[in-house]
Amino acid sequence: MVEYMLLWIVCGIGAAAIAARQKAEMISTGSDESIRKCPYCAEQILKEARVCKHCG
């Protein structure tokens, strides 16, 4: 019985750590996949954009 409780606690910590890491990755990479960084002015622009609205 104690073993099961320990197992659940370990699983909970592991799941929380994975969720936190995924959240951090989403923030660092940008949650919206259609947005990327302009190589010229480093502004966030649409992935589809051919001409940057910031540096033209």
Ligand SMILES: [Zn+2]
């Ligand atoms: Zn630009």
